[in-house]
Amino acid sequence: MSLFSSLSVSASGMAAERARAALLVENLANAETTRTPEGGPYRRKDAVFAAEPAASPFGSAFANAIGAEGTGVRVAEVIEDTSAPERRYLPGHPDAGPDGYVAFPHINPAEDMVDLMSASRNYEANVAAIAAVKDMISHSIDLLR
Amino acid sequence: MLDPVARSLERYMDLLATRQKLVASNIANAETPGYRTVDIDFESEFRGLVAGGQPRAVEVSGLEVNHDGNNVNLDREARLLAENGLRFQVAEALLKGQVQAVREAISGGGSG
Numbered sequence: 001m002s003l004f005s006s007l008s009v010s011a012s013g014m015a016a017e018r019a020r021a022a023l024l025v026e027n028l029a030n031a032e033t034t035r036t037p038e039g040g041p042y043r044r045k046d047a048v049f050a051a052e053p054a055a056s057p058f059g060s061a062f063a064n065a066i067g068a069e070g071t072g073v074r075v076a077e078v079i080e081d082t083s084a085p086e087r088r089y090l091p092g093h094p095d096a097g098p099d100g101y102v103a104f105p106h107i108n109p110a111e112d113m114v115d116l117m118s119a120s121r122n123y124e125a126n127v128a129a130i131a132a133v134k135d136m137i138s139h140s141i142d143l144l145r
Numbered sequence: 146m147l148d149p150v151a152r153s154l155e156r157y158m159d160l161l162a163t164r165q166k167l168v169a170s171n172i173a174n175a176e177t178p179g180y181r182t183v184d185i186d187f188e189s190e191f192r193g194l195v196a197g198g199q200p201r202a203v204e205v206s207g208l209e210v211n212h213d214g215n216n217v218n219l220d221r222e223a224r225l226l227a228e229n230g231l232r233f234q235v236a237e238a239l240l241k242g243q244v245q246a247v248r249e250a251i252s253g254g255g256s257g
Contacts, residue, residue, distance in 0.1 A: 013173025071170040
């Protein structure tokens with residue numbers, strides 16, 4: 001059923017945006033983190049999305065025969081910022097090097113906030129798509145009444 | 146039992162459902178690098194579908210492409226989302242009328 005796979009397409013969009021928002025929030029929370037288990041300051045993370053064929057709720061046996069398949073989205077990979085950390089002169093800091101400089105994460109909170117807003121807007125757009133498709137499904141069911 | 150009009154309506158609703166799925170795909174991939182907006186050529190596909198064909202998804206031309214190769218325009222998708230929903234409701238109301246006529250025939254015009 002075509003309409004039901006639209007729901008999984010939009011759900012994949014919601015999941016991907018949620019995963020991205022989680023990474024962005026992590027970046028904001030760790031904007032000043034100088035210690036990580038791997039050593040060194042925290043590194044900014046971001047999600048890379050990739051399109052993928054939508055999973056049909058009923059599996060391939062009932063997969064739609066028509067060529068106009070829906071395309072879902074998934075988080076293909078999480079990339080870590082590899083740029084050099086920001087160095088601040090704080091000689092009293094416990095993580096300061098012999099030269100008195102401390103390596104801080106290279107994070108611009110404004111950039112993360114803007115990305116977070118865009119993730120939230122896209123999440124809402126997917127919710128609106130689910131609501132519209134849900135309306136169509138319930139109207140079809142009304143035909144039986 | 147139902148006449149050809151009802152069959153055309155059914156095809157129309159099928160096509161709207163397919164289109165809605167493509168709109169959902171476009172919205173889900175609004176930030177996927179390299180993703181291109183897909184849609185169906187509604188009018189010509191409807192004529193083909195009534196004749197018994199299958200719809201084909203095509204890339205939409207004339208949209209602005211982002212720096213990451215994505216050309217999804219959320220405003221366009223929001224418009225189509227609403228339009229498909231409304232069109233579907235119209236088709237549904239018309240089909241309901243057809244079903245109602247059959248029901249009345251079954252119940253014998255009120256005496257049953």
